[in-house]
Amino acid sequence: MDILLQQIVNGLVQGSVYALVALGYTMVYGILGLINFAHGEVVMVGAMVALTMTQLLAASGLPPLVILLIALMTSAGVCMALGYGIERIAYRPLRNAPRLAPLITAIGVSIVLQNLAMMFWGREYHAFPALLPHSTHMLAGAVINDVQIIIVLVALAVMACLLLLVHRTRLGRAMRAVAENPSAAALMGVNINGVISVTFMLGSALAAVAGIMVSANYGIVHYYMGAILGLKAFTAAVLGGIGNLRGAMLGGLLLGLIESLGAGYIGDLSGGFFGSNYQDVFAFFVLIIVLIFRPSGLMGERVAERA
Amino acid sequence: MTAANNVLLDLSGVGKRFGGLAALSDVSLHIRRGEIYGLIGPNGAGKTTLFNVVTGLYQMDDGQFTFDGIAYDRCKPHVLAQAGIARTFQNIRLFANMSALENVMVGRHLRTRAGIWGALTRNAGARAEERAIVKRARDLLHYVGIASPHQTLAKHLSYGEQRRLEIARALATDPKLLALDEPAAGMNATETESLKALLQTIRASGVTVLLIEHDVKLILGLCDRVAVLDYGRKIAEGVPEEVRRNPAVIAAYLGGEAA
Numbered sequence: 001m002d003i004l005l006q007q008i009v010n011g012l013v014q015g016s017v018y019a020l021v022a023l024g025y026t027m028v029y030g031i032l033g034l035i036n037f038a039h040g041e042v043v044m045v046g047a048m049v050a051l052t053m054t055q056l057l058a059a060s061g062l063p064p065l066v067i068l069l070i071a072l073m074t075s076a077g078v079c080m081a082l083g084y085g086i087e088r089i090a091y092r093p094l095r096n097a098p099r100l101a102p103l104i105t106a107i108g109v110s111i112v113l114q115n116l117a118m119m120f121w122g123r124e125y126h127a128f129p130a131l132l133p134h135s136t137h138m139l140a141g142a143v144i145n146d147v148q149i150i151i152v153l154v155a156l157a158v159m160a161c162l163l164l165l166v167h168r169t170r171l172g173r174a175m176r177a178v179a180e181n182p183s184a185a186a187l188m189g190v191n192i193n194g195v196i197s198v199t200f201m202l203g204s205a206l207a208a209v210a211g212i213m214v215s216a217n218y219g220i221v222h223y224y225m226g227a228i229l230g231l232k233a234f235t236a237a238v239l240g241g242i243g244n245l246r247g248a249m250l251g252g253l254l255l256g257l258i259e260s261l262g263a264g265y266i267g268d269l270s271g272g273f274f275g276s277n278y279q280d281v282f283a284f285f286v287l288i289i290v291l292i293f294r295p296s297g298l299m300g301e302r303v304a305e306r307a
Numbered sequence: 308m309t310a311a312n313n314v315l316l317d318l319s320g321v322g323k324r325f326g327g328l329a330a331l332s333d334v335s336l337h338i339r340r341g342e343i344y345g346l347i348g349p350n351g352a353g354k355t356t357l358f359n360v361v362t363g364l365y366q367m368d369d370g371q372f373t374f375d376g377i378a379y380d381r382c383k384p385h386v387l388a389q390a391g392i393a394r395t396f397q398n399i400r401l402f403a404n405m406s407a408l409e410n411v412m413v414g415r416h417l418r419t420r421a422g423i424w425g426a427l428t429r430n431a432g433a434r435a436e437e438r439a440i441v442k443r444a445r446d447l448l449h450y451v452g453i454a455s456p457h458q459t460l461a462k463h464l465s466y467g468e469q470r471r472l473e474i475a476r477a478l479a480t481d482p483k484l485l486a487l488d489e490p491a492a493g494m495n496a497t498e499t500e501s502l503k504a505l506l507q508t509i510r511a512s513g514v515t516v517l518l519i520e521h522d523v524k525l526i527l528g529l530c531d532r533v534a535v536l537d538y539g540r541k542i543a544e545g546v547p548e549e550v551r552r553n554p555a556v557i558a559a560y561l562g563g564e565a566a
Contacts, residue, residue, distance in 0.1 A: 170412075170419055170437065173405075177413040180402040187362055189388035189417025189480050 002141035007264035008257065009139065013148040013217065015256020016155035020210040021233030022240065022248035023162065024203030030179045030243040031199050033099070037106035038086055040230015041113035042079050042204050046211030047128070047221045048121050049075040054129050064131040068212075071131075076208040083204025084197055092193070110227075117223040125222050128215040151213045158209060159249050162202070166245060175199060179243070228280065232259075235287040241297025250298060258282055315340045315375060315515050316361065316392075316484055322369035323356055323539075330356040331539045334370070338484070343506065343516040345530035345547070347523075349559055352536040354519045355397060358488055361517075362394050363387040375483060389417050391483035395473040395490060397519070403462035407453060407472055410461050411444035414479025447475040451505060467498045471505070478509070485509060486517040491525055503529055527551070535559065 021043055028036045053071035060067070090109050094102045133146040166172035177185040178195045186192050214229065215221050232255065240251025263279035290297065316338040323331040331353045338344045346354050359365040360372070363384035372379050374390055393414075402410050419436050448457055451471040455464055461472060470490055477485055487506075491499045503525060510516055520526050526533060527547045535543040535550060537559040543550050550556055 168437075169433075170416060170440070173409060173413050174416055176405060176409075177402050177416075180404060181400050183364060183384070184396070184400040184402065185413065186384035187364070187388055187394055188414045188476060189385050190413065191383075191385045 003264055004261075005140060005142040007260045009142045009144050009148070011257035011260030012253065013144075013151050013256070014260060015236075015253035016152050017210050017213050017217075017229075017252075018233050018236045018255050019249045019252025020155055020158060020206045020213070021229060022236040022252045023159070023245060024207050025234050025237040026240070026242050026245060026248040027175075027199050027203045029237070030245075031175065031196060032091070032095075032102075034091060034102050035106065035234070035242075036086075036091075036200075036203075037103070037230070037234075038090075038109035038113060039203065039207060040226035040228075040233065041110050041117070042082055042086075042207040042226070043211040043214070043229055044117060044223065044226030045082055045113065046075045046079045046204075046208030047215040047225065048117055048211075048223070049078045050208075050212045050215065051121075051126055051128055051221050054131065058129070064129075068131040068216075072209070072212055075212060076205045079204040079208040079211075080201040083200040083207075087197060087200040092196075110230075114223060114227070121223055123223060125220050128219050128221050130216075130219065132216055147216050151217060154209065154213070158206065162206070163245060165202075171195075171198065232280075232283045235283050235290075238297055239286060239290050241299040244297065244299045247297055247299035254298075255283060255286060258286055313339050314373075316517070317373040318357075318361075318370065320370035321357070321360060321367050321372065323353075323360055323365060323367050329539050331360070331367075334536070334539070334541050336534055336541070336544075338515060338517060340483075340515055341510065341513065342531040343510050343518060343529055345526045345533040346517065346519045346536065347521070347526060347533060348536035352559075353539040354536055355488060356539075357536070358394060358486055358517075358519065361387075361486060362392055385417065388480055388482075391481070392486065393477035393480045393482035393484070394486035395470070395477055395488055397488040397492065399469050399473060401461040401469060401472060401476070404460060406458045407448060407455065407461055407464060407468075408441070408444050408457040410472055411447050411475050411479045412440050414447075414476040415440045415443060416480075418479075418481055444475075444479065447479055448472075450478070450508075451475040452501065467494060470494070470502075474505070474509075478514070482514060484515045484517060488519045489521065490518070491520060491522045499525060523551075 021039065024039045024042070025036060028034055028039070050071040053074045054067055057067045057070060086109055090105050091102050094105060132150055136143050136145045166175060174185065174190045174195050175198070177188065177190055178192055182192055214225070233252065236251040236255040237248045238251070239255055240247025240249070259279055259282045262282040263276040266274045266278055267276060314337045316336070319335045321331055321334045322329065334357065346357065348354055356365065360367045363382045363386065366381050374387070374392065377390065379387065379390070402413060405413070419440055445457060451474050453464070453468050453471055453475065455468055461469065464472060474487070474490065491502055494502060499522060506516055506529060518526070518530065530547055532545060533547050533550045534541055535556050542555045542559060543553045
């Protein structure tokens with residue numbers, strides 16, 4: 001088994017999830033200049049709702065794929081409502097407040113959601129049912145299973161749709177116009193609040209998809225799962241250049257690869273001193289390096305000109 | 308009632324304060340359909356504040372505001388844009404990182420409907436609408452005389468073309484009233500001449516024009532009527548020649564004692 005290739009495969013799978021979550025951070029930042037630290041928790045809620053749906057439907061006798069689709073739709077719906085609600089209740093009243101206020105509010109929302117989820121779903125780890133085919137394939141010396149293939153393909157498809165939406169449609173044009181200059185967009189007849197709501201809902205739907213991907217891949221769901229995932233996806237967004245959609249995609253995939261390759265080789269490189277449990281260190285090491293040497297990220301800041 | 312129907316924008320007793328400063332006090336204007344109406348005054352007289360009230364960026368503190376027969380009180384900019392008021396800015400505010408064509412296409416936003424569903428499914432209706440938007444935007448770019456390729460990013464256009472692009476974007480909203488905040492600022496004589504021709508064409512197409520301008524020659528040659536603001540009050544109104552000879556206006560521009 002080829003370790004390099006295997007780590008690349010693992011990295012791409014993990015990176016696809018980071019990319020989907022990073023898009024949620026970057027879209028909101030592009031339009032509002034706000035870092036929505038509650039976004040990771042939306043991913044968690046997406047996974048939890050999907051878990052509950054699969055449990056409810058377990059005895060229904062429906063085919064696993066249908067159950068998963070119903071779970072996906074429900075969880076996307078719940079997350080969109082949640083994203084809309086968060087913006088409406090927590091951020092909109094602070095639209096013109098100093099920048100620190102919404103940032104701290106975002107952290108507060110994140111804590112509230114974690115605790116609500118803990119009260120509702122409990123503090124224990126839940127097993128996420130294996131609804132997707134799990135057979136493994138050899139790919140030029142690396143092992144990849146069906147779930148991982150599906151994750152990468154779905155992530156690519158969703159990202160392609162998002163790019164089309166933002167660059168080729170009336171709604172996407174309105175989103176970019178608001179990101180560029182909110183007051184001029186309003187005077188051209190764009191309903192700014194409407195566009196902002198849609199942005200939050202789109203990002204939250206992506207988060208739901210990502211939440212289900214993570215759960216299906218690892219088979220475990222937990223009320224705290226959104227925190228570290230959210231931080232890493234935020235890192236990915238910064239790495240790619242926050243505010244930039246393609247940057248978030250690139251940053252997500254790159255971060256997945258860096259983590260995976262780092263974890264795979266750190267043992268050998270450090271003579272066994274560090275182990276692969278140092279995986280998480282890489283993400284935040286990357287964040288520090290990017291912030292020092294290229295704060296605007298790999299692809300700069302093209303969606304939003306506002307700092 | 309014909310006289311009332313003839314008035315497109317009717318402001319009476321409009322006031323706007325910022326803290327203790329009265330930026331506008333008791334300003335009344337009646338802009339008639341199809342005219343080019345000039346708004347002049349020394350710097351800080353409240354011209355741009357009045358524009359911001361009329362386009363919904365500021366909420367007025369006193370007075371009444373009627374547009375096209377409908378009274379507006381506290382209104383969001385996109386609602387007034389829907390009603391038919393479009394504007395340009397004194398300091399250009401284009402969507403700098405979008406192409407010239409896309410800037411105008413954003414202006415079509417409120418006259419088109421395709422929502423998230425049409426965007427996601429890209430059904431026949433949404434695509435036909437998108438084609439119509441592109442065509443209209445291209446026509447408008449020709450109409451205002453932008454020679455650069457339509458895919459050029461707005462920030463890469465020349466200054467004169469950026470000003471024209473703002474006008475095209477405003478026209479894309481199908482306005483009844485086009486409000487221009489110093490459109491000739493920074494233009495040379497040739498550019499100003501062709502701007503004047505463009506504004507006459509726009510008026511001939513049935514759009515009423517409200518113009519803030521410092522270029523006296525442009526105002527005299529273009530406007531049907533002019534109002535003069537000073538310290539937030541209207542000090543004169545009338546045909547340009549008459550306003551130019553008004554002692555209060557001369558005093559405002561040249562200093563207190565001339566009156």
